[in-house]
Amino acid sequence: MQVLKFGGTSVGSTQAIEQVCQIVANYKRKGTLALVVSAMSGTTDKLIQCGQLAGLQQEQYKSLLQEIEDRHLDTIRGLFPITMQSSLLSQVKKQLNQLESLCDGIFQVGELSARSLDKIMSFGELLSSWMIAEKLKQLGISAAWKDSRELIATDAQFGHALVDFDTTDHQVTSYFQHQNAAVVVLPGFIAASAGKETTTLGRGGSDYTAAIVAAAMDASVLEIWTDVSGMMTADPRLVPQAIPIPRISYEEAMELSHFGAKVIYPPTIQPVMNRRIPIWIKNTFAADDYGTLIQDNGEKTFPVTGISGIQKIALLTLEGSGMVGIPGFSKRLFDALLREKVNVILITQSSSEHSITVGVHEDDMLKAKVGIDSEFVQEIHDKRIEPLIVEKDLAIVAVVGDNMKNHHGMSGKLFGALGRNAINVRAIAQGSTEKNISAVISKNDVRKALNVIHEVFFETETRQINVFVAGTGNVGGKLLEQLQLQQAYLLKELGLQVRIIALANSRKMRFSESGIQLDNWKEELEAGHEMDLEQFMQRVQSMNLRNSVFVDNTASETVAGVYSTFLQHGISVVTCNKIACSSEYNNYKKLKDLARKFNASFLFETNVGAGLPVINTLNDLIRSGDKVQTIEAVLSGSLNFVFNHFVNGASFREVVKAAQDEGYTEPDPRIDLSGKDVMRKILILARESGAVLEMDDITNHSFLPAGSLDVKDVPAFYEQLSVHADHFNNLLKAAAEKGERLKFVARYHNGEASVGLQSVGPQHPFYQLEGKDNIVLFTTSRYSAQPLIVKGAGAGADVTASGIFADIIRTVR
Structure with a gap:
């Protein structure tokens, strides 16, 4: 026997139902095929709203009932030829009249009980499954419809009933042993108590229905048909790079489903896992896709199988010195949560026993606080423990994989990645089986965290x-x-x-x-x-x-x-x-x-130096334990360009203008010629060397005539360069007479820094510096006899952009 379950989106429209029937028609059956069906997508939510509005005596429930009716009647009209529609529409109308009467009764008394809500919610699955059974018959397939309430027995815990497996297994096997139809269609989600009252198995319970039937009949496979091609390494809505997981173990699937993976309802796995029945998750709308096969462990490509998360988490922390060495605090804490029917999602406790922290859903945090503070009221009064600390707006991200235990450093890799992206971890939980590492983070960081973790564990190539x-x-x-x-x-x-x-x-x-x-x-x-x-x-x-x-x-x-x-x-x-x-x-x-x-x-x-590796070289020297003694440098590509082109017969003004036109100077060349730009650069190098210096500590031996910088704008500055042409020519002449060249030099030595125009002779490393090049000489403890030299183009948009480009790459390398 094989069991197939189709979810709400798989039966959410006429076209979707036709696709389901086509899949069933093409199916290679091995014995009877059990078909478990969810309500049409969105129907259960509307049914709940109907009940709630009726309970509040708000007549808007009637318009919602009309929407539900119109949708199902339109589906009948789209699925069946007109000659068949009259009787089918009559049957659907009869069911919906019962629903309306139930809601009317709730409206009259002004109260919605859990029992009544279960009854209301059952209509979605009853209608969708019945329509599909009739459609299969119309296609010539031997099909029968069976009410799941006659097969699945539960207690009377309305809203989330517990299954009586002994009774259920007996009823399911007895029915199918005497069933000759090729396909049996069952409504998912619904069951019945011993008193024959309608119960439900929890939202997502149609998966559970299918698993219960599969386990009872020891089916060869349970197929969950949905709107995605299997379980993914992460939620693709949050992580676009998520990839399908072809194979996964029962335990891994259970962990992922408990931690927010919505492809499969968490309780589904247990019944079929006990019988080692494979679960295959398939896509109704891409039936040829492989999907995900859940079964016993197979070979793993990655140590981590998947990443998941739970939103809207609150952390509850009980702490105090009165807890240390005193047995029973944990028991009392969890007893208090049990009394309030609060589900605990995560637990962590400090080894000092000074505190214990649990994660719960935000919806439960207020009643949890009331219950716990009430339990420990005496200890709080005596100041042996603090009132319960509640933190909200949190989320849990979980990394799941059977194979993590065989790889060292998984936790370090996870938390290192989160730390590098400034994602603060509030609490951590890891089981001794090493199948799951969970971290509590801010809800605002969930998308970022999932992408970071996915990149680290799955995107090994990018x-x-x-x-x-x-x-x-x-x-x-x-x-x-x-x-x-x-x-x-x-x-x-x-x-x-x-x-x-x-x-x-x-x-x-x-x-x-x-x-x-x-x-x-x-x-x-x-x-x-x-x-x-x-x-x-x-x-x-x-x-x-x-x-x-x-x-x-x-x-x-x-x-x-x-x-x-x-x-x-x-x-x-x-x-x-x-x-x-x-x-x-x-x-x-x-x-x-x-x-x-x-x-x-x-x-x-x-x-400093545009694209030259000046700062990185200096940083490497310092990190490796070297000590900087002296830095001498020509750090302005623009000034070097200017003085290399300022030769006999040239106009200093025109040379500066050419440098600006070439993009070698700042838009305001006064920044370069004043020496301020070079002062900034030598200050940065001095600071990177470990010096505590300010700009005012740097001596600037300016070569510009007094007052030439005190002009209102750049054109006026150029006029000053023309006015003082003789001054610049005299500087050039004095250097030439000594056989030297002019260079604007920055120097740092023994905690002091200076900049200024110097003339250097042919033996000096700066003499041959051409064009817009920069040069830096590092004299250090290790490079004392011969300085370490960094030399090359130090100005221009291209080389500066390349340096920025390299720094961008460096941020992740």
Whole structure:
């Protein structure tokens, strides 16, 4: 015998019912086929509403009854030829008249009992199963309809009755032994008490009905037909990368179903597991898909089989020094919860016995608190324990797999991934069988947590980086261009999927949770909303995506001021903007500390040397225990460009203008020529070396004539360069007479830093520095005789963008 169960969506329309009948017609039967059917999708919810409204004496229940009637009558009209419809419509109408009379009676007395509600809810399955039986007969299939209330016996616990398996097994086997029909259609979900009163098996109970029948008849297989192709590694509505699980053990399926996997109702598994009957989950609307086969353990591809979660969790914590070493507190706690009929989902207790924590559904937290505080009223009065602590707005995420026990570091991998994404874990539970590791987290972090965990355990070949970009000018535009060109390479060679989730400039901002297409990003950005930095930050935080990176390509002090907010939410920051790291030391240190505290990256390699590995090289020296003695550097690609092109006969003004036109200087060249930009860079290097310095501590030997910077705008500054042309020519002449070249040099030594124009001779490493190149000499304890040199292009949008690109990749590597 085989048992097939079809869920509400599988019988939710005329077309769906026809698909079910087609599946049955094509089925290769081995003996009698038992068909267990749910109510049409949404019907049970409407039936419950009818009962509740009637109990509250609100006449709106009548309009809901009419909707239920119209839907079922329309289904009959769609399923059967007109010559058959009259008698079938009459039968359905007769059933619905009984339902209406029941609701009318409840309306009259103004009270809805659990017994009456069970009776009301039964009509959904009774109607759908009867219609399908009649349709099978019309198709020429030998079919019979049987009322499950005559087969499944329960106690009188209305709403969630307990099955009397001895009586049920006897009634089921007796019926099927004498049944000759090829297909028997049964309504799921419903049963009957010893007094022949209608009971129900709990929401999702149609699965349970099918399992009970399958176990009683020792069926060869139980098939659960639904609207998805089997159990998934995670909820695909929350984790788009979720994949089907082809095979899973009974124990794993039970764990996942208890922890929120809605494909199968939790009690379903136990009856068939006892008989080792396989359960096959199939898709009604994709019947050829393999689905998921639940049976004894098979070979596993991954140590983790699936990830699930439960929303709306509350934590109850009983704590106090009076609990230590005193037996019986746990028993009294759980007895109090039992009296209040509160189901415990998770338990954890400290080894000190100072506290015990349980997780319950939020709907139960108030009655749980009342019951527990009442149980321990004397101990609370004597201050031996505290009143029950209740925390809500939580959720449980659970990692399930029989094979976890054979792999070391599963817990570390799980909690490490959550920690790196700033997801705080409130409580932990792990059984000694190592089949399940559960963590309680904020409900706001559920989507992010599931995606993070899925990436770690299942997406071994790919990782996703979600990038939020501020600044789409020269550097930002080049960055987006490079990302677009490298997307395929990153995915294939590094297993990285870089998605641009948001773009912003001074005018517009654009968000797309699925990622902005980089081939037309300019058009997408122009179609965005007006830029508002506060709203931009709030949107980034509310999206709460894993591996989030905020990229600042601006030179804005305002944008630099929001780094701390991002870091506090576990969002990494990558920036070429030097303002934050050269601000007050306390702010610089705060950002570094926040990055460590919230497991986020704060990367600013391009603050010094554009794409050159200057800061990373320095960090590697410090981390490996080396001590910096001196840093000497030409850190301004723009100034190096200027002085390399400022030769005899050249105009200093025109050389500076050419550097600006080439994009080597800031939009305001005064920042470069004043030495302020170089001061920021040497300050950053000094701080990364361990020095506590402020900008005011750096000596600036300016080469500009007095007053030339005190002008209102850039055109006026260029006029000053023309006015003082002789001053610049004299600087050049003095250097040339000594056979030297002009370089703007930054120096850090013994805790002191300075910047200024120097002339260097042919033997100096700086002499041959061409174009816009930068050079940094690190003299350290290990590199004392010969400094470590980093040299290369230190300015330009391309190389700066490449440095930012590298930092983005570094956030996840």
